[in-house]
Amino acid sequence: MHDILINWAPQETRVALIENGAVQELHIERTLERGLVGNVYLGKVARVLPGMQSAFIDIGLERAAFLHVADLHTSGYNGRSDTTPPVPIEKQVFEGQTLTVQVVKDPIGTKGARLSTQVSIAGRMLVFLPQDNHIGISQKIGSAETREQLRSRMQALVAVGDEASREGLKEGTGGFILRTNAEEATDAELADDIAYLRKTWSRIRQRATSQPPGSLLHQDLSLAERVLRDLATEQTQAIRIDSKLQFDQLAAFGAAYTPTSIAKLVHYKGERPIFDLFGIEEEIARALARRVDLKSGGYLIVDQTEALTTVDVNTGGFVGARNFDDTIFKTNLEAALAIARQLRLRNLGGIIIVDFIDMVREDHQQAVLAEFRKQLGKDRTKTTVSGFTQLGLVEMTRKRTRESLAHQLCQPCPTCDGRGQVKTARSVCYDILREILREARQFDPKEFRVLASAAVVEMLLDEESSHLADLSAFIGKPISLSAEAAMNPEQYDIVLL
Template sequence: MSEEILVNVAPPETRVAVLENGVAQEIIIERTQHRGLVGNIYKGKVCRVLPGMQASFIDIGLDRAAFLHATDITDGNTTENDQTGSISELVREGGEIVVQVVKDPLGSKGARLITNLSIPSRHLVFMPSLSSISISQKIEDEDERERLRALIEEITDDTTLPGSFIIRTAAEGANAEALKADVRFLTRLWLDIQERIKSTPPGMLIHEDLPLFLRAVRDLVNPEVDKLRIDSRTSWQKLRAFAEKLIPDSQVQIEYYPGERPIFDLYGVEDEIQKALERKVQLKSGGHLILDQTEAMTTVDVNTGAFVGNRNQEETIFKTNMEAAQAICRQLRLRNLGGIIIIDFIDMIDEEHKRQVLRALEKALSRDHAKTHITEVSTLGLVEMTRKRTRESLEHVLCETCHCCGGRGSLKTAESVCFEIFREILREARQFDVESLLVLASQEVVDRLMDEESSTLAELEGFIRKTIRLQSEDLYSQEQYDVVLI
């Protein structure tokens, strides 16, 4: 499978698209005014300790205080899996603490923090609080794991640097020189961060992660990536210089795209972004998915739609579910959906079919950079899974809550609004002694009051013995209205 990475750089935002066999699989957007915070290191000030939640709120200079749980507080002699004591024993109000952001602010929630700092490079992650070398589980070959471990142990034998390294998936096949270069880079960076920790006041940034177009090389380039194309000459020059230091032996081609046609248009990525904002996703067979993202979870409903199959119903359902499993994994990456995800596959009777659909889902998710966990198919045909969420979804980045419906996704009918107006008129007429009333409403509601509800309106006028006048307002939504006393 061939991969390409497209980078679209503009003053207000940078966008990165990962393509597999020419099809967009992942979209990452970073806006200049709202840059992601994940990976940033701050010197924070404890502004509130909550023993009941085993957590504390930390002021790191953002609009909202960030969140630090007791289990995310470690020191040089512990690991993140160790049991910790009470939050009151670990931090105190007004105290200073060095923290790193692991999750951007999402919705009304502040950023999520840890004290177990990590500094990534191309092949390695340096962990000051780590005591032993760890290796990515995605490197499955035991001989390769032992080779990498031996190389890092040999390289770090002569260093007095506290902490240790995690060997990333990208290190598979890397030679000793590449690993040495990473160790030197991380050593220099950590010493610089230590100096900044001493001099930086509380509530200030100590270390900022790389901009998106540089992170694309560090985090997304792998042996399967053939080409990286970028449409900004200035950024291209910086990217090449960065890549020569970070991945000098890589075969990936870093190209500048000078064309007049926008690079995302050329590869159809703009269309994919628009489709990723819709609820309905069409499958090639004629079936479709319905994706609903809520505060608590994301639900995915699989439907056969226009697909009727050729043999029998069970075979039709199985083929639809197999196709849906591939499409769902792509949509999760494309839309960057995280948290709890419930997939409602079409009910299957054959246990072997259920097993094959689940294996297809797991195989497709194995290419996902985000950590995922899947359960078995339940008796209701549901698959529960989680996907690690570190940044806002594509919908939350590009869209805002509808001002008309308030995010419900539906509006009261004109008929319902008319009946509300009638009740409001009765309420006002009984409470106040006026000569007439003026109803301000949207054009759709006024049209209904003058047409289908005209007889009811006339009866109401006779009942309250007051004149009711109507006036349409172009700026009113269908649910908005006012009853004015005259």
């Protein structure tokens, strides 16, 4: 069982999933960083450009959006055979026409958003294609046999929905694509998603007939709403939110789309900030750190790079077991649990390499691997784990669903430019001495003045003073020093006076 805490502010929403008193997942959404992708608008054709086979569409934004002929649902580009000529855009749309369009690419720089008339609406396990009728299955789902079983189940569930629509109970028709996380879904879960998506599309169509051109017809759910749609399950005990306004909005949303979640909604009225209840602020700080301490005294080192993430396990100060092999085994078992949690907490995706401490015994290796797979089984994001390689490493992948916590909250250090280290003061001193010698061969100033950080200037005046004096005598010019507080450890400037 778990609880979900929602900390809401106008600029940012933060969500923490708590299980056994510990934070298992963190989700953050910032108001100003929400993109437009997925939004559905009622657009008006402002201009058709036959030469570019595209059109500019006014959707109420600062700049007109861009619609290419290939993104028209009725276009000859969609599903046509190679022998069929494409239908030109000027024969499909005209100036002043209103179109229901969806943003597929955010505006960048001076370019407007890119649009499509092929609307798709994402649900928890399904993607709804209201203008199509086929059922697609993600190729990443299991075997061909599994995909066919899912297709048969979906066809039966969709048929039930269509029957209901004929009775006037709900919006019918439309195609679906099953996402990878639908592989283990029950019929009830799939049916709930179908109902939610059809209800959403019905609402979009109703707005399209009543709103003026340039109106926003549908926006992808906010993080707080996605809690009810995606995170809340039968295992959720309570969903606590610290904003009365958002509590009321969530209750209304839940009543319309996720009725089973309403009873779990709680308005938190405590004086202490809601994230202080479980030390979540401290947990966020730890989730951004490179080192993760284990209760036994061991620790993990987590390094996130462009290509992959590495996790190194160390015994540290743990000496509690009877012998060395047991110490290593127990540290690795504890690390397996901690690593699985850190992957969820930091939302690390892509290729992940885990370097457990080397184990001599085969049964210890298998026990650690089994525990690691068991803990990863709690992850709602798809993971795959290989066994130990010849080098004793465990290779795994975790599907990327959103930016990692570090990428959301941090940026590369401007001093080291993301290298994670800077030159020593001595290295910078020697760079400066070489640069002065180089410039002395080209220029003939009265004096060289060095501007650098306090640590570098101090070293030039102390440990490197003899080298500085030798250089000054060699070039026959005085060298003065000036400490600049604003300069980082690697920065320096040489001024010719």
